[in-house]
Amino acid sequence: MEMKKRILTSAQKLVQQRGFNGFSYADIASEVGIRKASLHHHFPTKTDLGVALLEVYSGQLDSELKRINGLLLPADAKLAAYVALYRYSLQAECMCLGGMLATEALTLDAVMLPGLKRFFARNTEWLADVIAEGGSHQLFTLSGAPEDHARVFLSALQGALLIARVTGDCAAFEQTARLLITDLLGKG
Amino acid sequence: MEMKKRILTSAQKLVQQRGFNGFSYADIASEVGIRKASLHHHFPTKTDLGVALLEVYSGQLDSELKRINGLLLPADAKLAAYVALYRYSLQAECMCLGGMLATEALTLDAVMLPGLKRFFARNTEWLADVIAEGGSHQLFTLSGAPEDHARVFLSALQGALLIARVTGDCAAFEQTARLLITDLLGKG
DNA sequence: GTCTATAGGCAGATAGAC
DNA sequence: GTCTATCTGCCTATAGAC
Numbered sequence: 001m002e003m004k005k006r007i008l009t010s011a012q013k014l015v016q017q018r019g020f021n022g023f024s025y026a027d028i029a030s031e032v033g034i035r036k037a038s039l040h041h042h043f044p045t046k047t048d049l050g051v052a053l054l055e056v057y058s059g060q061l062d063s064e065l066k067r068i069n070g071l072l073l074p075a076d077a078k079l080a081a082y083v084a085l086y087r088y089s090l091q092a093e094c095m096c097l098g099g100m101l102a103t104e105a106l107t108l109d110a111v112m113l114p115g116l117k118r119f120f121a122r123n124t125e126w127l128a129d130v131i132a133e134g135g136s137h138q139l140f141t142l143s144g145a146p147e148d149h150a151r152v153f154l155s156a157l158q159g160a161l162l163i164a165r166v167t168g169d170c171a172a173f174e175q176t177a178r179l180l181i182t183d184l185l186g187k188g
Numbered sequence: 189m190e191m192k193k194r195i196l197t198s199a200q201k202l203v204q205q206r207g208f209n210g211f212s213y214a215d216i217a218s219e220v221g222i223r224k225a226s227l228h229h230h231f232p233t234k235t236d237l238g239v240a241l242l243e244v245y246s247g248q249l250d251s252e253l254k255r256i257n258g259l260l261l262p263a264d265a266k267l268a269a270y271v272a273l274y275r276y277s278l279q280a281e282c283m284c285l286g287g288m289l290a291t292e293a294l295t296l297d298a299v300m301l302p303g304l305k306r307f308f309a310r311n312t313e314w315l316a317d318v319i320a321e322g323g324s325h326q327l328f329t330l331s332g333a334p335e336d337h338a339r340v341f342l343s344a345l346q347g348a349l350l351i352a353r354v355t356g357d358c359a360a361f362e363q364t365a366r367l368l369i370t371d372l373l374g375k376g
Numbered sequence: 377g378t379c380t381a382t383a384g385g386c387a388g389a390t391a392g393a394c
Numbered sequence: 395g396t397c398t399a400t401c402t403g404c405c406t407a408t409a410g411a412c
Contacts, residue, residue, distance in 0.1 A: 003395080021209040022295040024387060038396045040389065095291055099347075102354045103283055103291045107210040116354050143374075144367045151364045152371075155347030156340055159287070162350070163343060166290045166304050176339045179332045183340075183371060186331075191377080212405060226378045228407065 004042050006032045008056055011049055016094035020050060020104050047109040050101075054115035057097045058122065065126050075134030076181055079153070082127070083177040086157050090164055090173055098123075099158045124150045131184065140184045149184065156180055192230050194220045196244055199237055204282035208238060208292050235297040238289075242303035245285045246310065253314050263322025264369055267341070270315070271365040274345050278352055278361055286311075287346045312338045319372065328372045337372065344368055 010031040014023035025046070029036045043049035068081045089096060098119040101108065105116070127150035134140035142149060160176045198219040202211035213234070217224045231237035256269045277284060286307040289296065293304070315338035322328035330337060348364045 018295050019207065019209060019292055021207060022292060025389090026386080034395085035397065036388085037390080037398080041395060044389085046388065093294065098354075099350055100291055102350045103288055104207055104210060105353045106281065107206050113354070120351055120354055143371055144363075148363045148367050151348070151351075151360055152344055152367050155351055155364055156344040157347065158350055159343030159345065159347030160339070162287055162290045162346055163308055163339075165293045166286075166301065166308060172339055175332075175336045176343055179336050179340050183331055213407090214404080222377085223379065224406090225380080225408080229377060232407085234406070 003032070003034070007039060007042055007049075008052060012053055012057065012097060013092075013094065015050075015053060016089065016092075016097050016100055019100055020046075021107060047111060050108065050112050051115060053097065054101070054112060054119065058115065058119050061119065061122060065122075075130050075137065075139050076185060078130045079127075079181050079184075080177075082130075083157065083181075086161055086177075087173070090161055090170060093165070095161055095165065096158060099161065120154070123154050127153050134184065141186060142184070153180055191220070191222070195227060195230055195237075196240060200241055200245065200285060201280075201282065203238075203241060204277065204280075204285050204288055207288050208234075209295060235299060238296065238300050239303060241285065242289070242300060242307065246303065246307050249307070249310060253310075263318050263325065263327050264373060266318045267315075267322075267369050267372070268365075270318075271345065271369075274349055274365075275361070278349055278358060281353070283349055283353065284346060287349065308342070311342050315341050322372065329374060330372070341368055 007028055010028050011023070014027055014031075025036045025039050028039060043052060064085055065082075068078055071078075071081065073081065086096065098116060101112065101116050102120075105113065108116075124147065128146040131140060131142070131149045131153070132146035135142045135146060156176060157180075160173050164170060164173045195216055198216045199211070202215055202219075213224045213227050216227060231240060252273055253270075256266055259266075259269065261269065274284065286304060289300065289304050290308075293301065296304075312335065316334040319328060319330070319337045319341070320334035323330045323334060344364060345368075348361050352358060352361045
């Protein structure tokens with residue numbers, strides 16, 4: 001079980017940095033210190049590994065969202081905590097695993113797609129809940145439905161992560177995230 | 189020269205749909221009707237092809253932006269015309285070529301990166317100009333610097349395109365784009 | 377400019393010993 | 395569970411005929 005976890009950890013980083021089509025079993029093997037062939041004992045095919053990665057990553061997301069909920073923060077601070085998840089990715093030169101797989105969707109085995117869809121749905125739903133909460137507390141002034149604001153927020157963070165990989169401009173990422181929240185806060 | 193153009197057209201679509209690591213010379217060869225080896229006469233290495241693709245795509249962007257400028261529309265309509273460029277991509281199941289390469293940046297030959305950087309800079313600058321123009325005409329109420337609004341706008345469209353590939357939800361893309369513009373328009 | 381032929385390497389995956 | 399050995403196939407790229 002321990003080796004399986006190490007493989008997943010290594011593979012997750014590789015996908016987030018290089019994409020599902022940008023790494024091989026050889027890369028994992030050299031990182032975790034066993035031979036290529038041995039990896040197939042844990043994950044018979046690369047698609048099996050991909051499906052497992054999506055499960056793990058969705059679980060990590062769930063933990064983080066529950067942790068943030070438990071902090072009992074006002075809605076704007078919850079969004080800031082959510083932004084921090086992306087900041088950590090950026091600092092590790094990692095895309096969101098979901099975002100990375102989304103760009104590669106047309107090349108992936110179809111069995112990976114439902115998990116990917118659920119990942120985005122989970123993000124959108126949580127954000128919509130937080131934004132609706134901020135609206136009902138008069139903390140946010142909403143110009144549209146919470147779900148629509150949620151989609152803008154999620155899309156913008158995914159895109160900001162993607163662009164920051166190229167520009168290397170972390171300050172721009174921060175400014176983007178800040179403006180997303182302040183635009184929800186006040187329109188006066 | 190005609191074959192070179194056909195190769196570029198085919199390769200551009202392949203990159204936008206499958207990524208730079210998700211297609212091969214064999215894919216292009218079967219589409220344009222010559223043999224794999226003959227492609228190397230036009231583009232000796234795949235990196236050469238990638239650099240050429242970025243040049244072509246940046247040129248296409250420039251044409252579109254100039255065309256939109258020539259329409260002499262109010263700022264919000266210019267942004268709507270810009271959104272239409274992404275809509276066409278989405279309908280063709282294509283990512284933005286820049287966005288696709290951005291996710292793969294860590295696997296690309298370094299000679300492709302400056303062109304990629306310039307692509308995003310060009311987008312941001314044009315958007316900032318349009319948004320500043322809308323602000324100075326009191327059409328937009330800006331809560332931040334035009335450059336910051338431009339980054340939010342660009343990031344959100346890139347992200348929306350990425351997410352729509354997975355959800356297949358074109359209506360969500362449209363709602364995201366609409367909210368981005370209406371939030372610039374009025375805060376009253 | 378396009379072809380056939382091929383090099384040389386790496387991909388994902390399997391068989392069977394230990 | 396991990397190993398060595400190997401398979402098959404695809405990849406980018408090159409050589410040289412036409």
